[in-house]
Amino acid sequence: MHFSYLEHVDREVLPTIEILWEVSRAFHSDSDRYVADYYQLLSETAEATAEHTGVDRLQALIDRFYFTLGFSDAPEPVAGSKRILLDRVISLRTGLPVSLALLLQEAGAYAGLPLEVVDFPGYPLLRFDWQQQSYFVDPLNGELLENRQVEERFIDVTEDALDFSWDMIEIADQKSVLVRYLTELKHAFINDLEFANALTVVHMILTILPDDPYEIRDRGYVLEELDCQRAAVDDYQYFVEQCPDDPSAQLLRLQLETWATPQHTLH
Structure with missing residues (x-):
């Protein structure tokens, strides 16, 4: 699988939102219709908030996004891919925080409000700087x-396990944003039992993080679910060799030994 739009994220050659539209297109042939609808909404939103400036304009944008347009958090306790892929979040008006953050960031850009994605425990926040003050x-x-x-x-999120420092609340680079988003999407497809699509997402992540042992382990799991045991063995073996002290490595060793043992049928 080849994903050219993910090959140069370290250099941020393409805007993050353009990459995310491409990710949606990889799974839905009608994606562009929803993207076009969204940009029409953004144009209307920019006009509707034009009379405001600074934080007042940000609040007007927020009100329009969440109340007028009706975007909201996903209702399910465990969300599926339709709550993460941006085209479906646009269509359904519900999504996980990471997807809502990225859509709101693009709405801010259209309204002349630069919003930065901030790495934060649990899910990302957006930061807006105005007159030497930061708002999140x-x-x-x-x-x-x-x-x-x-x-x-x-x-609250870290349950007081870490001492807070502003150095820990950093503006996320494109690579971090995409890996976080794609990881959520991978888990969603697995939850949906859509293992072929989950495999596609793993390959997307591996385009960004080549040879990452944890992604290769996850690819092994997906391949196993797709009844590709031989390919799964190679991935599991790689993970065990690269991460021998990981708690899951011992379980995978036992599984590999079981697969290697000849199965005898009794008659």
Whole structure:
């Protein structure tokens, strides 16, 4: 599988949103219709919020995105791919926070509001800088957070296991954003039992992270579910060799030994 749009993310040659549209196209032939609809909405949103500036414009954008357009968090406890792939999130108006964040970021760009994706435990936030002050948007519901609230949320999410530092709340680079998004999509396809699509996503991630042992292990699992045991053996063996101390490595060793043992049929 070849994904040229994922080959140069270290250099950020393409805008992240353009790459995400390509990811949607890989799974849905009608994706462009929803993308076109979304940009029409963004044009209308930019016009509707034009009278405001700064934080007031950000709040107007948030209100329109979550209330007028009706975007909201996914209702299921375990979300499927339709809550992650951006074209389906546009169509259904519901999605996981990572997808809502990326759509809201693009809405901000159209409205002249640069929003940065911030690496955060649990799910990413968006950051807006205005007049030497940083504001953070919770993509789950559009709540606008200031510094103290971000710190309190960090403590809650990490259950006070880590000491908060602003150095830990970094603007995410394109590679990190895409890996986080694609990892969510991989798990969603596995949850949907759509293993062929999950395999496609694993190959997308491996385009960004070549030879990553954990992704190769996951590819082995997906291949096993697709009844490709011989290929799964190679991937599991690679993982065991690269990560011998990982807790899952021992289980995989036992599984590989079982597969290697001749099975005798009793008559």
